[in-house]
Amino acid sequence: MAASSSRGKHNSHSHYRKTSSSSISSSSSLTNSQPLRSSSPLTNSQPLRPSLSTTMSLYGGSSNGISSRSVITSRNESDLGYSGGFGNNIPLEEELIGDNVETSGSADSISVTVRFRPMNDREYDRGDDISWYWDGDKIVRNEYNPATAYAFDRVFGDDASTQEVYEVAARPVIKAAMEGVNGTVFAYGVTSSGKTHTMHGDQNCPGIIPLAIKDVFSMIQDTPGREFLLRVSYLEIYNEVINDLLDPTGQNLRIREDAQGTYVEGIKEEVVLSPGHALSFIAAGEEHRHVGSNNFNLFSSRSHTIFTLMVESSAHGDEYDGVIFSQLNLIDLAGSESSKTETIGLRRKEGSYINKSLLTLGTVIGKLSEGKSVHVPYRDSKLTRLLQSSLSGHGHVSLICTVTPASSSMEETHNTLKFASRAKHVEIFASRNKIIDEKSLIKKYQKEISSLKQELDQLKRGMLAGVNQEELMTLKQKVLF
């Protein structure tokens, strides 16, 4: 299961509250009028159980004046078939009652893409040349030594739009997450290489996070007969301290571990009802994120951020057959800093924390790429501890490495490419999370019983027909003799 922010506290300090119904769907089929209750399958202290059901209480919350019955129902006719670009097989389904069981799916690898940014004024001014270039859409090659080349799932030149990057590097993960498979998309690269531009973007050029949010809601609209519950959380890891970006009082939060993996204790989770609603939480969170300038980037991220979207869904009415759920982590890492970054004081301290955690991430990826039997030092940094479940293979992982072609960063870019190359060798096993509760199990058995009955009837009819045939033959023979 993907890590990070599950099993946290919801957007209200009280878990029990009444809300008014405000589904975004035109065809919500909610009938539950009881007090709403938090019953996430990811809730720490309770046995795993679905929180989405037409017969169960539903959790709802309100924030920013938006009161919610938090289920979103699709309205169009289309199929929910998996067609993501990750992996060759449809993930296996987990069947469980009241507890989480993990089943292995097919082995797959981390999807690794590289995105070049254009050279900036600073690089031009100092007379930089191109040191790395994209050779076609899969290879990055060194200008000075063309034999030094790396191949990836996809390489984007500096003219590629974030939308194009999204379609290849993120959309399949998001689509799978909507179907119950955990996913993680993260941007990795040195300072000022374009991570925040890729993950967040801006008003004119939205990044992967806003594009994903938009897509999630349009996928819901295109999924007939299912109800969705979406929750978000947003945290940063700053100087090895976890802060809740949606709740300024949530500082220095602790990582806990249970059978389902690691989670952040007490993280706030907000129910979201529309793309704008979700984006408003990100905007609010960004206000609290640690940003500072270094001599490469005026708005350098001084922390790693993890935006998590928790998705639960179930078919409504007679089609109900349990709840599928997943966690989607969208991560904007702080950039590693070389000695060239010339930081002092606080910036230097931040830089050393950033470098240390990225080094651990590199070590973890390196160990994972070596095979399964080696010790993997997840515990050496908060980042790797939180990413443990994702990196150890429970869900799709897409790594977007951002680089500059500039010669002044040749070595740093080379390090990024080596990291990306190692990541390509990490195997993952993505499987679908599904809770089959008693109700859906009874339905399943009822269906099986009724089809058995039909078979029996057919058999009986066949036998009777057989008997009649025999009788007929006997009669015929009697008549003939």
Ligand SMILES: Nc1ncnc2c1ncn2[C@@H]1O[C@H](COP(=O)(O)OP(=O)(O)OP(=O)(O)O)[C@@H](O)[C@H]1O
């Ligand atoms: N693909 C791109 N196309 C155009 N401009 C880009 C691209 N990538 C990055 N930039 C610009 O480069 C600058 C630095 O990018 P960004 O802040 O995303 O870097 P970063 O990797 O997040 O840095 P840090 O690790 O310091 O936070 C920004 O002004 C951004 O708009």
